[in-house]
Amino acid sequence: MKHHRRPIRLPEKVSSERADLDALLDTVRVGHFAVVAEDGSPAVIPTMVVRDGDRILAHGSTGSRWMRRLAAGAPTALGITAYDGVVVARSAFESSIRYRSAVVFGRCATVTEDKERFLDLVTEALIPGRSAEVRRPTRAELAATLVLALPLDDWSLKVSAGWPEDEDSDVAGPAWAGVVPVHEAYGAPLPAPDLRDGIEVPPSVRALSARAGD
Secondary structure (H helix, E strand, O other): OOEEOOOOOOHHHEOOOHHHHHHHHOOOOEEEEEEEOOOOOEEEEEEEEEEEOOEEEEEEEOOOHHHHHHHOOOEEEEEEEEEEEEEEOOOOOOOEEEEEEEEEEEEOEEOOOOHHHHHHHHHHHHOOOHHHOOOOOOHHHHHOEEEEEEEOOEEEEEEEOOOOOOOHHHHOOOOOOEEEEOOOOOOOOOOOOOOOOOOOOOHHHHHHHHOOOO
């Protein structure tokens, strides 16, 4: 059964809209898995994540201890946050940030079917069009890759997109207030030190480098 949690603090920022969750998961590429090791020690693991329908996929080496821990069914919470802007208030106390933040709760399952399709999904999430420009993964590479899926059944989401909430006395004062948006931007491609002469920047990388911040 799918379940949306309502955080206790800042209820005015809570969103129960699945579309808002999908929008966050489709734009932010780094998430943090929380997991407790077998010896009881906690860990937070940053890794790349990609939404695939009603699940979040992550991948890594079959030799990774934390991946194996999650693959064994250990409970986890996955945190994902987008930093969207600076809220510049008329006082330091009211200054803050605009953000979208989700936590997904549950247990991961190991993905064994069609790992090659997942790797294409990862590639396309990072560099649209790139999977058609590179060789296919080898059988050994696929065997060395562990893919985990966390279902989007139990989650909470907060969206902070407001303006400064200053006291009336501060609004009447001389200080400026507003929002400074934050956008992701890509720079010019840097060729690898061992790149052979004569190899041009491919269309997928040119397009990525030219992409304007959203």
